[in-house]
Amino acid sequence: MxxxxxxxxxxxxxxxxxxxxxxxxxxxxxxxxxxxxxxxxxxxxxxxxxxxxxxxxxxxxxxxxxxxxxxxxxxxxxxxxxxxxxxxxxxxxVAGVPLQRAVSVHGPLPEGTLRTLVAGLAEALGEIHRAELIHRDLKPGNVLLALDGPHVIDFGISRAADGTGLTTTGSVIGSAPFMSPEQALGEPLTPASDVFSLGSTVAHAALGRPLFGEGVAAAVLFRVVNTEPDLGGLPDGLRHLVAGCLAKNPAHRPTPHQLVELVERTGRPQTSGGWLPPGVAADVLAVRRLLTAPQPGAHPG
The missing domain is CATH 3.30.200.20 (Phosphorylase Kinase; domain 1)
Structure with a gap:
């Protein structure tokens, strides 16, 4: 801090x-x-x-x-x-550290952590979509890793699922490496757009780098829309799941509920401090100590 x-x-x-x-x-x-x-x-x-x-x-x-x-x-x-x-x-x-920072400092996350990440993000998207919202900016910088699981934050560019809001069709707002193809093209969005972003976010956590590469936004968005990403570096147990999230056609992507079910078929994800690798858990504990730090202006008894 x-x-x-x-x-x-x-x-x-x-x-x-x-x-x-x-x-x-x-x-x-x-x-x-x-x-x-x-x-x-x-x-x-x-x-x-x-x-x-x-x-x-x-x-x-x-x-x-x-x-x-x-x-x-x-x-x-x-x-x-x-x-x-x-x-x-x-x-x-939320006593946690941004996923972006955790990957930057500690490198790619292990498969067990990734499975819990998928389930937690899917649960969060389920809540967001039940509120009839589309987040539109799910990315590693908007995910906090806490001892009890991942937390989704920042609704700065979210909009109602019925399309109402301050922005209009044809506008492109978001973070290029984690946009869905339809978002990159400025097309009307459905909750399935957030599922694509979930897939890109989990892939980033697994690989330690943006799935669609880096560079100017236009080049990244071109790859998002027109190329199939290389998922060979993902753990075998997650490759099929992430590939489903990254389907170019929104109708072919799983729902958040289906993602949770897919994860649970291979064992329920952990939701305790044990789900994080030691280095990341240590960083989270350091943040938790902020909660017990003396208040500004406080004097010892």
Whole structure:
């Protein structure tokens, strides 16, 4: 966790911000604590975006979408103020590390971990789709690995499954290496688009690199739409499952429920600290220690 800098906010609503957990294009995420001791993750938008009316509308949509989703493998919203001078949203604090960082630091994940990853992500997508939403940006950076399983976060570009929202058909928004072919082409999306992203995310975790290569977005999207990826490096027990998720035709992809069933046929996935390799588990435990760190301004008894 990074210490707060001179330009970081010190409070969002009732939450005192104790340190920065990460940052992105829309803003930064902080560890926040309420007076009663509750620990949350607080997303605060960048000051230069706070005065942008269209951005505020997008942030309101993100908060509304996140409020509709709850489940064991997501991070539910506990509070928000979209009309504040610097809009913010607080979600339950997940003591975990981003999948992107775990793979970058520790390398490809073992098969047992990957199987639990598939099941947990599928459970999360099931909750998201039951709320009649499409996430549209499932990727390693939006997956937190915790001792109790993976958690899906960030609903910044999600939209209703009926196609309503701030974006329109023909727009391409998302992360190129993890988009579905129909998303890359700007076509109308169904929940099956998230399943393709799940397959790309799991493949990245298994291989330690983006499945469709790197480079400029246009080149990556061309490969997503027009080429069949090489799945030879995936564990035998997962190759068929991931290939199904990556079917070019959305109608040919399994549903999240079917993915959970496929994993369970070869033994129920682990959902305890034992599901993570030792190095990743150690990183998660380091994050968990943030929960017991002294509150800002606290003095020993």
């Amino acid at each position: 990074e210490q707060l800098g001179p330009t970081d906010p010190r409070q969002a609503g009732p939450y005192v911000l104790a340190g920065r957990l990460g940052a992105g294009g829309m803003g930064a995420v902080y560890l926040g604590r309420a007076a009663g001791g509750r620990t949350v993750a607080v997303k605060v938008v960048r000051p230069e975006l706070a005065g942008d009316g269209s951005f505020r509308a997008r942030f309101r949509q993100e908060v509304a979408a996140a409020r509709r989703v709850s489940g064991a493998f997501t991070a539910p919203v506990v509070d928000a103020d979209t009309e504040a001078a610097m809009p913010w949203m607080a979600t339950a604090f």
